[in-house]
Amino acid sequence: MGKYNYKRRPTSVTSVAGIGIGGDNPVRVQSMNNTSTRDIAGSVAQCQRIADAGADIDRLTAQGTLEAEAMGEIRRELRRRGCDIPLVADIHFNPKAAFAAAPLVDKVRINPGNFVDPGRVFKKIEFTDEEYQLELQKIADAFVPFLRLCREHGTAIRIGVNHGSLSDRIMSRYGDTPAGMVESAMEFLRVAVKENFNDIVISIKASNVVVMTQTVRLLIQAMDAEGMHFPLHLGVTEAGDGEDARVKSAVGIGSLLADGIGDTIRVSLSEDPENEPPVARQILAHIDAMKSDDIADSLPEDAEPQRRILPKVFVHGLDDPDGEVSTVRFAEGNRVGRIRTYLAEHKGNTPICAVVAYPPEMSADEVAVAAAIDLGTPLLDGLLDGIGIDAPQLSPERQHDLLLGILQATRLRFTKTEFIACPGCGRTMFDLQTTLHRVKEALQGYPALKIGVMGCIVNGPGEMADADYGYVGAGAGRISLYRGKECVEKNIPSEQAVDRLLALLRADGRI
Numbered sequence: 001m002g003k004y005n006y007k008r009r010p011t012s013v014t015s016v017a018g019i020g021i022g023g024d025n026p027v028r029v030q031s032m033n034n035t036s037t038r039d040i041a042g043s044v045a046q047c048q049r050i051a052d053a054g055a056d057i058d059r060l061t062a063q064g065t066l067e068a069e070a071m072g073e074i075r076r077e078l079r080r081r082g083c084d085i086p087l088v089a090d091i092h093f094n095p096k097a098a099f100a101a102a103p104l105v106d107k108v109r110i111n112p113g114n115f116v117d118p119g120r121v122f123k124k125i126e127f128t129d130e131e132y133q134l135e136l137q138k139i140a141d142a143f144v145p146f147l148r149l150c151r152e153h154g155t156a157i158r159i160g161v162n163h164g165s166l167s168d169r170i171m172s173r174y175g176d177t178p179a180g181m182v183e184s185a186m187e188f189l190r191v192a193v194k195e196n197f198n199d200i201v202i203s204i205k206a207s208n209v210v211v212m213t214q215t216v217r218l219l220i221q222a223m224d225a226e227g228m229h230f231p232l233h234l235g236v237t238e239a240g241d242g243e244d245a246r247v248k249s250a251v252g253i254g255s256l257l258a259d260g261i262g263d264t265i266r267v268s269l270s271e272d273p274e275n276e277p278p279v280a281r282q283i284l285a286h287i288d289a290m291k292s293d294d295i296a297d298s299l300p301e302d303a304e305p306q307r308r309i310l311p312k313v314f315v316h317g318l319d320d321p322d323g324e325v326s327t328v329r330f331a332e333g334n335r336v337g338r339i340r341t342y343l344a345e346h347k348g349n350t351p352i353c354a355v356v357a358y359p360p361e362m363s364a365d366e367v368a369v370a371a372a373i374d375l376g377t378p379l380l381d382g383l384l385d386g387i388g389i390d391a392p393q394l395s396p397e398r399q400h401d402l403l404l405g406i407l408q409a410t411r412l413r414f415t416k417t418e419f420i421a422c423p424g425c426g427r428t429m430f431d432l433q434t435t436l437h438r439v440k441e442a443l444q445g446y447p448a449l450k451i452g453v454m455g456c457i458v459n460g461p462g463e464m465a466d467a468d469y470g471y472v473g474a475g476a477g478r479i480s481l482y483r484g485k486e487c488v489e490k491n492i493p494s495e496q497a498v499d500r501l502l503a504l505l506r507a508d509g510r511i
């Protein structure tokens with residue numbers, strides 16, 4: 001459970017091309033291109049749009065050394081045009097690309113699950129202690145020269161762990177668990193600390209908001225125990241698009257920021273990347289407004305989870321409370337703090353429904369982000385038996401849908417199909433946005449179903465983690481379909497793939 005003291009967790013400061021991350025610096029906003037770096041003009045134009053949309057830092061994928069080298073040209077062209085947004089190279093499975101990028105960019109993101117370890121084979125899952133130690137030595141052997149190269153060029157590093165892309169070594173000891181994700185980061189951090197390399201940011205992401213928030217808190221405990229205080233990048237991966245994606249991100253990122261955790265954030269959307277920074281800014285603006293309410297500092301820290309019933313949803317004017325719960329309205333200031341204080345002062349057996357009200361001058365999108373933080377944060381902490389909203393700028397139907405989205409994001413009630421969709425990047429070789437729309441249109445309203453729509457075969461199958469079925473880009477215009485982690489149809493032309501996915505679901509009796 002969070003403490004809601006709103007004081008930023010003290011961290012070291014990592015400098016990325018002169019922009020400080022952590023410490024007393026403002027929380028930085030990041031986004032990521034979905035262009036190939038080989039398309040220099042297209043990438044430059046998109047970086048510029050992302051910067052103009054409010055991002056402080058931008059990332060591009062570098063699959064190989066050629067794509068990494070192209071980033072140098074993109075960076076030069078941006079600087080020539082007066083755009084000084086720091087660029088981050090995103091590396092998976094290819095340390096050579098990381099070495100090629102380090103002298104040319106401002107930060108390199110590596111994934112500890114695949115920087116040294118090859119792609120997971122899902123076969124050998126037993127390591128003796130001796131074999132395990134040898135594997136750790138391999139990490140140091142590969143990572144230390146990289147740290148030295150980055151130090152030489154003043155390049156920062158993001159150690160970015162993702163749920164679903166852990167090495168076989170970690171899986172053998174920890175499974176695909178929060179503890180495994182944390183250890184995956186710690187293995188690399190220990191090497192960096194020993195080498196006295198400190199220009200590091202850590203991220204530890206999952207598409208499941210509950211897993212993401214728990215894992216970040218666990219990572220902080222693990223770092224604290226070893227005297228490390230690196231800044232943290234927050235994000236919910238594969239959040240998808242539209243309001244549900246905004247809600248998932250606002251709940252996950254907002255609940256941690258409300259607890260003083262997080263130094264840089266990305267709202268990851270399967271939309272045009274320039275849509276991402278404004279949502280991140282809305283989250284930050286709402287957190288700033290919460291902090292300005294004095295109530296935050298007076299909150300008790302010992303509240304226990306108090307949920308008594310499956311959370312219900314109440315929309316002002318649509319559903320009237322049926323007398324089973326006591327509804328309490330929170331219409332101003334720091335609603336999270338006020339809900340928490342109210343619950344601490346009214347312990348008892350009466351189920352409580354918190355209704356958050358917003359003034360008409362807030363836009364509908366601002367209300368969605370604010371409500372996701374204000375209601376999602378206490379729900380994640382096991383509080384509240386019902387949630388409600390009173391916001392005249394949203395139709396009753398949209399309010400109802402928003403509340404159900406918040407309950408689904410907090411994994412408390414499933415009322416719609418869960419879509420796990422990556423934002424796309426330079427590896428995506430089909431029209432991800434159109435495909436996601438088609439899949440969503442065809443598969444609304446199956447609460448027992450989780451569908452992954454992932455841009456590439458390199459990261460997709462692992463990172464859709466707990467999807468029941470996956471639609472994964474296999475090559476230019478080619479799709480593979482997965483049932484769980486098993487590939488059941490390979491290299492289908494993309495124009496046939498949505499229909500084949502639906503046929504597979506029908507054959508399995510899932511729709």
Ligand code: SF4
Nearest residue numbers: 422424425455456460
């Ligand atoms: S899963 Fe999506 S975002 Fe991740 S590397 Fe592949 S295409 Fe890029």
